[in-house]
Amino acid sequence: MIRSQQPTHYFQKDISNCGLTGFISTAGNLVEGNVIIKSIALMHDRGNGLGGGFAAYGIYPEFKDFYAFHLMYENGMAQQLTEEYLEQHFYIEHYEEIPTRRTPAIANPPAFKRYFVKPLQTAEYKEAIEFENMTDEDIIVRHVMLINNEIEGAFVVSSGKNMGAFKGVGYPEEIADFFRLEEYKGYIWTAHNRFPTNTPGWWGGAHPFTLLDWSIVHNGEISSYGINKRYLEMYGYLCTMLTDTEVVAYTLDLLIRKHGLTPELASLAMASPFWDIIDALPEDERQLLTAIRQCYGSALLNGPFAILFASNEGLIGLNDRVKLRPLVCAKKDDFVYMASEEAAIREICPKPDKVWTPRGGEPVIAKMQPGVI
Amino acid sequence: MTKIDAQGLYYRDLNQKIREAVAAGATEIVLDNVNGQYFIGDGINKAVTITINGVPGNDLAAFMNGAAIIVNDNAQDNIGNTMNAGKVIVHGHAGDVLGYGMRGGRIHIRKDVGYRVGIHMKSYEDNKPVLVAGGKAGDFFGEYMAGGVLILLDMFSDEPEKPKHGFRFGTGMHGGTIFVRGGVDEAKLSREVGVFDLTDEDRIELEGYLKEYCDDLYIDYAEVVQEKFVKILPRSKRPYGNLYCPMPR
Numbered sequence: 001m002i003r004s005q006q007p008t009h010y011f012q013k014d015i016s017n018c019g020l021t022g023f024i025s026t027a028g029n030l031v032e033g034n035v036i037i038k039s040i041a042l043m044h045d046r047g048n049g050l051g052g053g054f055a056a057y058g059i060y061p062e063f064k065d066f067y068a069f070h071l072m073y074e075n076g077m078a079q080q081l082t083e084e085y086l087e088q089h090f091y092i093e094h095y096e097e098i099p100t101r102r103t104p105a106i107a108n109p110p111a112f113k114r115y116f117v118k119p120l121q122t123a124e125y126k127e128a129i130e131f132e133n134m135t136d137e138d139i140i141v142r143h144v145m146l147i148n149n150e151i152e153g154a155f156v157v158s159s160g161k162n163m164g165a166f167k168g169v170g171y172p173e174e175i176a177d178f179f180r181l182e183e184y185k186g187y188i189w190t191a192h193n194r195f196p197t198n199t200p201g202w203w204g205g206a207h208p209f210t211l212l213d214w215s216i217v218h219n220g221e222i223s224s225y226g227i228n229k230r231y232l233e234m235y236g237y238l239c240t241m242l243t244d245t246e247v248v249a250y251t252l253d254l255l256i257r258k259h260g261l262t263p264e265l266a267s268l269a270m271a272s273p274f275w276d277i278i279d280a281l282p283e284d285e286r287q288l289l290t291a292i293r294q295c296y297g298s299a300l301l302n303g304p305f306a307i308l309f310a311s312n313e314g315l316i317g318l319n320d321r322v323k324l325r326p327l328v329c330a331k332k333d334d335f336v337y338m339a340s341e342e343a344a345i346r347e348i349c350p351k352p353d354k355v356w357t358p359r360g361g362e363p364v365i366a367k368m369q370p371g372v373i
Numbered sequence: 374m375t376k377i378d379a380q381g382l383y384y385r386d387l388n389q390k391i392r393e394a395v396a397a398g399a400t401e402i403v404l405d406n407v408n409g410q411y412f413i414g415d416g417i418n419k420a421v422t423i424t425i426n427g428v429p430g431n432d433l434a435a436f437m438n439g440a441a442i443i444v445n446d447n448a449q450d451n452i453g454n455t456m457n458a459g460k461v462i463v464h465g466h467a468g469d470v471l472g473y474g475m476r477g478g479r480i481h482i483r484k485d486v487g488y489r490v491g492i493h494m495k496s497y498e499d500n501k502p503v504l505v506a507g508g509k510a511g512d513f514f515g516e517y518m519a520g521g522v523l524i525l526l527d528m529f530s531d532e533p534e535k536p537k538h539g540f541r542f543g544t545g546m547h548g549g550t551i552f553v554r555g556g557v558d559e560a561k562l563s564r565e566v567g568v569f570d571l572t573d574e575d576r577i578e579l580e581g582y583l584k585e586y587c588d589d590l591y592i593d594y595a596e597v598v599q600e601k602f603v604k605i606l607p608r609s610k611r612p613y614g615n616l617y618c619p620m621p622r
Contacts, residue, residue, distance in 0.1 A: 042408070042409050043409070045384070045411070277540060280560060322488075322512065322513070322541075323469065323487075323488045323511065323512065326449075326450055326468065326469060328468075341409055341430065341431070341449055341450075342409075342428050342447055342449055342468075343408045343409025343428045343430055343449065344409065346408055346409075346427075346428050347408055347409070354531065355447060355466075355531065356531055356532055357466075357468065357469075357485075357487055357511075359511060359512070359535075359539065360488065360511075360512065
């Protein structure tokens with residue numbers, strides 16, 4: 001083919017935005033890591049190589065009664081201080097390096113270790129349980145915040161039971177290769193391909209963000225970060241990851257675990273309808289939503305977002321109320337899929353029973369069937 | 374007919390093959406095993422028909438100028454961005470921001486469509502874009518619409534329990550026409566638009582659009598016109614003219 005005219009512009013442009021995908025087997029069937037890798041790799045061009053990550057549930061059945069701490073260390077001193085801290089406060093059933101594979105795609109990775117732990121019955125622990133009305137989970141949260149905030153170069157990547165997060169700087173399929181994700185099996189998987197806009201692309205800033213067994217992957221930006229951060233600080237949550245998405249993980253922990261909201265109500269607090277729409281609702285719904293907006297105004301997430309949040313209970317997808325980011329869902333047998341693009345679902349589930357797009361602010365909730373885990 | 378197997382093909386390589394086939398004079402191109410490849414049909418200036426088996430990626434038919442694309446499955450977001458002429462037929466559902474700034478041609482979707490469909494569509498003299506959605510629509514239908522025609526049927530949906538259309542219908546609309554089969558939920562209309570009955574001229578115009586749509590998607594026209602249509606028009610050509618500073622008329 002001969003071109004008679006030379007193009008007047010260089011048309012190639014880096015067109016990117018974040019991509020996310022996830023699925024759950026509500027019957028608890030374990031799925032190999034290869035499947036989620038295939039799905040997120042299809043959306044390779046939604047990221048730019050500055051962040052990729054995965055959350056997996058059901059991967060540590062042999063240690064499922066222990067909190068699985070995934071730790072990232074930027075230097076040896078961070079590791080030494082963290083391990084001293086862990087030994088002081090926890091019974092450590094088992095610890096090891098997180099297996100990685102040296103690949104040319106990943107430059108200068110930090111060190112990763114995991115620890116399967118339970119809180120020790122120290123005097124401090126007894127004080128917290130008996131006189132501060134705290135639970136084991138509260139104590140874990142306090143330790144996670146302390147390590148992230150006070151030990152320079154140490155970050156808790158995840159801290160839930162029978163789950164783990166694997167994340168870093170690179171395209172998601174490169175991160176998966178680095179962490180040998182094909183060797184794990186889980187009943188819930190989420191994945192993220194990052195295109196950082198407002199915040200640095202660093203290992204701790206990749207998605208998912210986690211706390212206990214909550215994990216969040218997010219496409220968009222939380223414009224209300226400042227308000228959300230200050231609100232969460234009142235309850236002892238410290239934001240240390242230099243990125244907006246972190247507040248979503250802590251908000252969910254506060255609303256659902258601490259305040260006892262259902263996932264549906266927590267979703268309404270984070271993506272509540274506009275006042276004129278609330279005012280037009282039937283009286284009981286109007287009162288409920290008014291109360292939620294009044295109580296949780298500071299937990300409202302403003303700005304464009306599509307998020308997937310997972311826990312051992314299930315997987316939830318949620319859009320901002322005017323749907324400024326894509327989210328598509330599908331069902332097949334006991335599996336529910338959620339992704340930025342339908343093609344990412346079709347790549348791993350060619351013939352779903354149903355494919356649909358949720359409305360803005362309408363959570364898609366897929367719970368584990370009772371008794372399967 | 375030229376067949377291209379798109380299985381595992383990177384979008385750039387697939388589009389290169391399509392362009393080469395078009396340049397070589399192909400009039401019918403069939404793409405098999407498409408899944409998620411972006412930008413198919415973008416900027417194609419010839420009257421070629423591209424049939425897609427699979428789910429094409431975002432930005433299908435952007436800047437397209439005369440080609441026809443038939444998607445035998447669902448499609449994703451941003452179809453027909455600034456499309457100039459030609460046609461897109463989707464036999465399944467489609468996503469958000471369809472026909473963005475579209476200024477000519479046709480987009481025919483059989484089932485549901487997402488948010489912000491027909492955003493900033495425009496028309497000029499003979500260039501009059503038409504987008505027909507056979508299912509339900511999300512919020513901001515016809516947002517900032519400046520010209521052209523949007524038609525919503527609410528006949529074929531994967532989610533029959535959902536409302537026909539979302540909130541903020543016609544926000545910022547200041548030109549063009551929206552036809553809706555079986556009426557609209559007036560509580561969800563923006564303040565910029567009003568509901569009107571069809572004139573005889575409207576009926577003739579609408580018949581032309583719907584017959585073409587029914588032919589493309591093998592739908593019985595008689596069934597489509599069993600229900601009454603309403604017309605939604607902007608109340609003003611400058612809805613925000615007085616927003617900051619009232620202007621002398």
